[in-house]
Amino acid sequence: MSIKKECYMKKTIAIYGVKDRDNYKYPGFVHDHNICIMDGGKVVDYLHLERYTRRKYDNRIDLFLEELIENKTINIEGEFDIIFVNSFEANSFISNNGKIKFESSELFPFPPKLVKSCFCRFNFGNYKFYEPNAYMLSHELAHIFTNTLFYGMFKENSLLIHFDGGASVGNFSAYHFKNNQLKFIEAHWELSHLSKFFNDNALTFAMLNAEPGEHTSVPGKLMGFAAFGKYSEKIEKFLIKNNFFKDIWNNHEFFFKEAYKEFNIIINKFDTKNKFLQDIAATFQKIFENTIIKKIKELNKIYKSDYLYYSGGSSLNIITNSKILETALFKEVYIPPVNNDSGLSLGAAAYLEWTKGNKIKKHSPYLNNIGIKQYEKYIYNENLLKDISNLLLKNKIIGISNGYAEAGARALGNRSIIALANSKNLARKVSQDCKNREWYRPIAPIILKSLANKITGKKINHLAKFMLLDFKILQSYQNKLEGVIHVNGTSRIQSIEKNDNPFIYDLLTYLFEKHNIYGLINTSFNKRGEPIVHTAKDALNSAKNMKLDAVVINYELIIL
Known part of the structure; x- marks a missing residue:
């Protein structure tokens, strides 16, 4: 698909801002609004709305978009093309005061595609009755194209899969990429x-x-909880027979009675320490793994693809991701670091840039920059590494907020809480006391890639740089990392090389060379129910609120 030549030199603005059905306490059917600006194949600006508003999963960009533009937090000077992402909820957008309006010329197109000749009007500031070239991209393709920002354009003969809770015409879609063309395979709700x-x-x-x-x-x-249980074929049949008890919201007694009838187990309340419930969770996880892998095998039997690009919220399931790799069906598997709906504007912008003939450049995950001042001036030296190391060796807990923030759900070193990884008690303090997370949730490590190869006894796949896989830790190294090994013996390692994050790499190198420390706890810099910190002010406030011992803000160490 090509776009007329006069569009080539214009920048691209992409928005995911479909309105939810109601103003619920929590996002209902739409969540994680975001906006991206690209120019010449490169992301210039990006914002995951929750980071700005401080409301988790915020879906109200219609209330803030005019404000963000008028106060120059988002700079849209000059001409631009604009693309909106749809969902099964809607194909339109209107800002709070009606100054930005968008309507698609098609409703829920099947197969999912780019819709041209849409209507959009900006009507404020320097944009009185400005009507840019406007497009709508189906939710499915926006997810799939997010991959291109981190890996470049799809390789020849690739299978492209999106899998999430719900897109525009399904929650699963697949395409085949060959000869620089996308071939639609399927999209549906069957999974x-x-x-x-x-x-x-x-x-x-x-x-x-x-x-x-x-x-x-x-x-x-659920992923963390499932690790405490074991898959049971009998439980799987029990769940299937009862339609997975998916609608017992106000009838828990039905489940209790059926569990007693089938297993002679007396349950009168839900307790996360209950072994039977843990086994149910493990069975849910196993059914998920087996079914999606079976589906991928069926598709690849037909298309015999060399590569898999996998995206959507379901690709955050690291256990399944690891199982997909174990099938060895593909030469390589690619999953973006921002694979949930918070990356939809990124994928949409990349798609439009591609159709305009621009080569999509490869990006780091540190794209959340709107509202954050330029930081190139910040530098650090070995004294800072030494001071941080001394605190860590005293079992101190430190927040990190350097430069631009990560895009996506995972903290990858720029908005992280770090501590030594060799203590279960310290890990429990970080997770349960500081962050107020549930007891069964694991905490992850960040480790030099060279050491990760050593402690796992295998070559670390590139997906680990985005914390998208789990690994078994060799017995001889478990005492060095006991705080970040889950009950099933696995660890969700983020492996790191120099170019990934120089500061974290240098800190880990210093700790290993000077003190034989193999890795650090790395968990997102936020308390349960709050967004990851964005600005320096957010970082300082959250660090104090969580009672951290220190915080590093743009390479300046602040003792609290």
């Missing part, structure tokens, strides 16, 4: 029961004591 295990299943919510509406926070909890 929606799988993603619902993690975001819309009444039994899951009851087991984890989650409130209805907390679906955006449940997936990570």
